[in-house]
Amino acid sequence: MEGNKKYCLCCGEDVPYNVVERHERRELTCQYCGFTLDVENLWEKKELQTNSVALIAEDSRFIRTLLKELLLKNSIVKEVNDSENGLDFVSAYTRMINDRIRPAFVILDLNMPVMDGLTAARTMRALEKKMSLPHTPIIFFSSIKADEGLKKQMSLLAPANYINKGSSPEPEALARRVQFLLNFILEQRQGSSTMQ
Numbered sequence: 001m002e003g004n005k006k007y008c009l010c011c012g013e014d015v016p017y018n019v020v021e022r023h024e025r026r027e028l029t030c031q032y033c034g035f036t037l038d039v040e041n042l043w044e045k046k047e048l049q050t051n052s053v054a055l056i057a058e059d060s061r062f063i064r065t066l067l068k069e070l071l072l073k074n075s076i077v078k079e080v081n082d083s084e085n086g087l088d089f090v091s092a093y094t095r096m097i098n099d100r101i102r103p104a105f106v107i108l109d110l111n112m113p114v115m116d117g118l119t120a121a122r123t124m125r126a127l128e129k130k131m132s133l134p135h136t137p138i139i140f141f142s143s144i145k146a147d148e149g150l151k152k153q154m155s156l157l158a159p160a161n162y163i164n165k166g167s168s169p170e171p172e173a174l175a176r177r178v179q180f181l182l183n184f185i186l187e188q189r190q191g192s193s194t195m196q
Helices: 042-049 061-073 086-098 117-130 148-156 171-195
Strands: 005-008 013-022 025-030 036-041 053-057 079-083 105-108 138-142 160-164
Touching: 005 036, 053 061, 053 086, 061 079, 061 171, 079 086, 086 105, 086 117, 105 117, 105 171, 117 138, 117 148, 138 171, 148 160, 160 171
Parallel strands: 053 079, 053 105, 105 138, 138 160
Antiparallel strands: 005 013, 013 025, 025 036
């Protein structure tokens, strides 16, 4: 907290502050006089954190529809916003954060028309930084090989993961990869809910 200050009415100046959590509340108190500067209800914040909306950007209508239906059918999320390219995805994401809705996660294809998945992800992170928002988890679901360049980009875009959707034209192979993706999302969501 060094360098962070807030105005204290009692001291009449900007002061360093302590953060105290108790009774599902976070309180900021003046380090000099102990006066309460701000109070945040943690239970309200948790409600915002557990948003059940997902975003998908995928140029294949078939895969987009399949993912959307399976996410909803398996009750992984309550709502899915899907886009066919990275530019539409960035527009949808911008609308959501302007409406103060934070998606639970996003699924991005890497190879899309208009704007590719990496550019869309970098744009999303820039928006989050500008608005001081926590990073939304990204899952890249693509048939592009995860080489060292992609791994480096993913580390810069963290939290980000990659799942290969395969190149087999067989529907069974795609179904297995989609099921792997769904299992991965469920594990991640269960892991984050136990940490809260």
